[in-house]
Amino acid sequence: MNFHYPNGKRYVPKTNTAAPKIRKEKNFAYSNRGMTLEEDLNETNLYYLEQNIAVIHKKPTPVQIVNVDYPKRSAAVIKEAYFKQASTTDYNGVYKGKYIDFEAKETKFTSSFPLKNFHTHQIRHMRDVLSHQGVCFVILRFTSLEEVFLLEASYLLSFWDRMEEGGRKSITKEEVEKYGHQIPLGFQPRIDYIKVIDYLYNLS
């Protein structure tokens, strides 16, 4: 049965499809659109996949499984597990035959990007990828500014080395602007980073 309201329009129940997901995570930061960088990149990668542009996936979160319960007639339940530190970056895949590998991080700061966002394992992995001619970079989001940059791993590694030699523990915003490439934000794809790869590697 449908009720008719004073405006004469048929009542349509509200759906929640457009509601932003609320997560209880530490260091969680909303962009103005209510999407995390990870969600934006997952949608971008899905767009690339469906449009047959590139095959790039986020790796699953590494988990150390300690105890699993196998109830009869239903799926196995993991009862005890712990988060493990990733030994690689989060995203990889293939674009025009090339190996693509990157990590994505966001900060609330506006004047610099802290290097503590990256782990030693990930830095080591980036060096390995570069030495095997992979395309390796980081995607950095300044959440409050709504600005996203692609910075090639070679530059990130230089800034990391500077820190190891006693220098500053972050990349200044000016350095990100100078050595990185700002990625225009769109609706579909949201973060079109492949365009920057085309430009850098003359692939288009």
Place this chain on the structure above:
Amino acid sequence: MNFHYPNGKRYVPKTNTAAPKIRKEKNFAYSNRGMTLEEDLNETNLYYLEQNIAVIHKKPTPVQIVNVDYPKRSAAVIKEAYFKQASTTDYNGVYKGKYIDFEAKETKFTSSFPLKNFHTHQIRHMRDVLSHQGVCFVILRFTSLEEVFLLEASYLLSFWDRMEEGGRKSITKEEVEKYGHQIPLGFQPRIDYIKVIDYLYNLS
């Protein structure tokens, strides 16, 4: 305090470092060396990494996390989670700039390799990788025979299509031998599949 036994030798407690791990997994099969295919490939990939030959990693097992406990002063404990079906293959990485992507499966059968070892998602992913000029293949182990083969994804996809069209649900051993490439088993690396890639793509 050290006890001296009749043979005059100092007592050294036994350690378990060389003992094979006992796992309670379904379809679990030991090779004669007591190593699973996954363990052999992880050691092979570690060897490739340390010898600076290639950067190839197994992706973490995908898990749907439902409930996490954050006890004070200790690490977060995952209290409820479920295994998810992988949407891609298990292994990928970079070798001489090329994108490498593969899945590894074993069977106890000796005369054929059942195709039910692969999931639709993985087959779809292999098609995607091939269409973007990635190097894609499967590593098949006949556990009882101690034989390991590399079969290019293009052939696996043909056998899959044959099944979809009503044909047999497996690849015969003869077909694996004809279209695949047997990988000699060694000590280090254990399953030297990169040599087959060198041969197939003229990379050496």
